Amino acid sequence: MAAEESWDVIVVGAGNAALCAALSAAEQGVRVLVLEKATLEDRGGNSTFTAGGFRFCHDGVEDLRTDILDDMTDGEYASIGNLPPLSEDQFYEILMRITEHQADEDLGRILIGRSRETMRWMRKHKIRFIPMFGRQSFKIDGKHHFYGGVNIEAVGGGWGLVDMLVQACERMGITIRYETGLRELIQDESGKVTGVRAFGPNGYENIPGKAVVLACGGFESNPEMRVRYLGQGWDLCRVRGTQHNTGDGINAALRIGARPHGGWSSCHAVQWDISAPPYGDRVVLDNFQKHSYPIGIVVNLNGERFIDEGADYRNHTYAKYGKEVMKQPQRAAVQIFDAKTHDNVRDEYRIREVTKASADTIEELAEKLDVDVEGLKATIAEFNAACQPGDYNPSILDGVSTRGLAVPKSNWALPIDTPPYHGYVVTCGITFTFGGLKINTEGQVLDLTDKPIPGLYAAGELVGGLFYQNYPGGTGLLNGSVFGRLSGRNAGRLAQAG
Numbered sequence: 432m433a434a435e436e437s438w439d440v441i442v443v444g445a446g447n448a449a450l451c452a453a454l455s456a457a458e459q460g461v462r463v464l465v466l467e468k469a470t471l472e473d474r475g476g477n478s479t480f481t482a483g484g485f486r487f488c489h490d491g492v493e494d495l496r497t498d499i500l501d502d503m504t505d506g507e508y509a510s511i512g513n514l515p516p517l518s519e520d521q522f523y524e525i526l527m528r529i530t531e532h533q534a535d536e537d538l539g540r541i542l543i544g545r546s547r548e549t550m551r552w553m554r555k556h557k558i559r560f561i562p563m564f565g566r567q568s569f570k571i572d573g574k575h576h577f578y579g580g581v582n583i584e585a586v587g588g589g590w591g592l593v594d595m596l597v598q599a600c601e602r603m604g605i606t607i608r609y610e611t612g613l614r615e616l617i618q619d620e621s622g623k624v625t626g627v628r629a630f631g632p633n634g635y636e637n638i639p640g641k642a643v644v645l646a647c648g649g650f651e652s653n654p655e656m657r658v659r660y661l662g663q664g665w666d667l668c669r670v671r672g673t674q675h676n677t678g679d680g681i682n683a684a685l686r687i688g689a690r691p692h693g694g695w696s697s698c699h700a701v702q703w704d705i706s707a708p709p710y711g712d713r714v715v716l717d718n719f720q721k722h723s724y725p726i727g728i729v730v731n732l733n734g735e736r737f738i739d740e741g742a743d744y745r746n747h748t749y750a751k752y753g754k755e756v757m758k759q760p761q762r763a764a765v766q767i768f769d770a771k772t773h774d775n776v777r778d779e780y781r782i783r784e785v786t787k788a789s790a791d792t793i794e795e796l797a798e799k800l801d802v803d804v805e806g807l808k809a810t811i812a813e814f815n816a817a818c819q820p821g822d823y824n825p826s827i828l829d830g831v832s833t834r835g836l837a838v839p840k841s842n843w844a845l846p847i848d849t850p851p852y853h854g855y856v857v858t859c860g861i862t863f864t865f866g867g868l869k870i871n872t873e874g875q876v877l878d879l880t881d882k883p884i885p886g887l888y889a890a891g892e893l894v895g896g897l898f899y900q901n902y903p904g905g906t907g908l909l910n911g912s913v914f915g916r917l918s919g920r921n922a923g924r925l926a927q928a929g
C-alpha cells in the first residue's frame with residue numbers, strides 16, 4: 432500500500448470496540464482501515480483474554496432463543512432450569528448503584544437501551560453466542576440456574592469473539608494492518624482530524640482519513656500512568672490482559688485538546704493468582720482469576736479478613752476487590768474454603784498454574800501458605816462463631832450471614848469447620864482503567880470546551896464516564912460493541928458526506 436493512500440475511516444485498535452466500529456463504518460459503504468499496534472498473533476487486545484461474557488437486556492431464555500441463541504441445541508435448552516431476564520430498569524439500577532451513582536446517565540441509557548439491538552446486530556454479523564453454563568450457573572437438581580446478569584458468552588470466549596469479528600471484517604472488505612501503532616492525530620488548520628501519524632515496520636507514516644475512531648484501550652499496561660493516576664504501588668500490580676494498552680489513544684487525543692473524563696483514579700482490578708506473569712498469558716487467559724471467594728473467606732497474610740466476601744453476587748464485587756488486595760501487606764491475600772464448599776469452586780481453581788495448599792488443620796494450612804498461624808486461627812474461630820443459621824443457596828442472595836463482626840459476610844456465610852481446608856494465594860490483577868476521553872451521545876470526542884473535535888470518534892475502554900470505583904461484570908464488551916457500533920456508524924456517515 433502506498434504511504435499516502437487515503438481512507439474514509441481509520442479505526443485505531445483491533446479489539447472488540449474497534450472491530451465493531453469498523454464493521455459499522457463499512458456498513459455505510461465507505462473504505463475502512465484498521466490499525467493495530469500488536470502483531471497478528473497478538474491481536475485482539477483485552478477482548479481476546481475475556482470469557483466473552485456479555486450483559487444485556489432480555490426477557491429470559493425463551494426470548495433469547497428467538498435471535499441471540501437461535502442455534503442453541505434442544506439438549507442445551509432442556510438443561511436450563513432458570514435464566515433470569517434482565518430489564519432496562521434493573522440494568523440501569525445496577526450500573527448506578529455499583530458506580531456510586533457517578534456513571535454518565537446519557538451514556539448509561541445508550542449502553543443499556545441499545546444493548547439488545549447491538550447483540551442482534553452482532554449476531555447478524557455471524558457472531559455466535561451460548562449460555563455461560565460453566566461459570567455463571569449453579570446446578571440444582573441437575574439443571575443450570577443462572578445468576579448475576581452475565582449469562583451469555585461468545586462461542587469460543589474472547590478468542591472466538593475476536594476471530595468471528597475479524598472474519599466479519601474480512602467479509603465486509605475491511606483492511607487490517609498489524610504492527611502499526613497510532614502515535615499522533617493529524618489536524619488541519621480548522622481543527623478537523625484528517626488522519627493519523629503511525630509507526631510501523633517501515634517507520635513513521637502519515638495516513639490520511641476523513642474520520643478517525645479511537646478504540647485502542649486504556650492505560651492499564653502503562654506502569655508510569657498507573658502510578659500517576661491510580662497511585663503509589665500500582666506499578667507493582669499484574670496486568671490481566673494485553674501489554675499493548677498503554678494509553679496511546681488517550682494521550683494522542685489529550686495532546687490535541689480532548690477533554691479527560693471519568694474515573695481517572697480508579698480501575699477494574701481483581702483477585703489474581705500470585706504466580707501469574709506480569710501481563711496476560713494467551714493460553715491461561717483469565718483463568719488466573721479466582722472468583723469463588725463468595726463461598727469462602729479471604730484473609731491477608733496476618734490472617735485477618737478485610738472484605739465482605741458475600742456483599743453481593745460475584746459479578747457486582749469482583750472488579751473492586753483487587754484494589755482491596757492491593758492495600759494488604761505484600762499485596763497478597765489467601766482465599767480459604769473448607770470441604771463443604773470446595774467442590775463448588777469455579778473451573779479456574781483447577782488449572783495447573785495455581786498457587787494453593789491443602790491441609791487437615793487450619794494451623795497446617797497457615798504454615799504452608801506463610802499466613803500468621805495465630806492470626807488465622809483467631810479469625811476463623813471468630814468467624815465461625817458469628818455465622819447465623821439459614822438456608823444456604825449460592826445461586827441467590829441467600830441472606831445467610833454473620834452477626835457482630837467488624838467485617839461482616841452478608842450472604843453465603845458457612846463456618847469454615849470441615850477439613851480438608853484449601854487456600855489459594857492471590858494478588859491484584861488490573862483489568863482496565865476507567866479514566867479516558869469524553870464523548871457525546873454521537874460518539875464524537877469532545878474538546879476542553881465540550882465541543883466535538885471534528886472527525887474524531889471514540890469507543891471502548893478509552894472512553895471515560897461509564898465506570899467509577901466498580902463495574903458490573905459483562906459490561907466492558909457490551910460497552911465496546913454498543914459505542915463501537917455507534918461511533919463507527921457516525922464516522923462512516925461523516926466520511927460519506929465529506
Ligand SMILES: Cc1cc2nc3c(=O)[nH]c(=O)nc-3n(C[C@H](O)[C@H](O)[C@H](O)COP(=O)(O)OP(=O)(O)OC[C@H]3O[C@@H](n4cnc5c(N)ncnc54)[C@H](O)[C@@H]3O)c2cc1C
Binds near residue numbers: 449485647892
Ligand atoms: C482477563 C480479562 C477478562 C475479561 N472478561 C470480560 C468478560 O467476560 N466480559 C466483559 O464484558 N469484559 C471482560 N473484560 C474486559 C474487556 O476485556 C474490556 O472491557 C474490552 O475488551 C475492551 O475492549 P476494547 O476494544 O476497548 O479494548 P481492547 O480489546 O483491549 O483493544 C484495544 C486494542 O488496541 C490496540 N492498541 C493499543 N494501542 C494502540 C495504538 N497506539 N495503535 C493501534 N492499536 C493500538 C491493542 O493492541 C488492542 O488490540 C475482561 C478483561 C480481561 C483482561
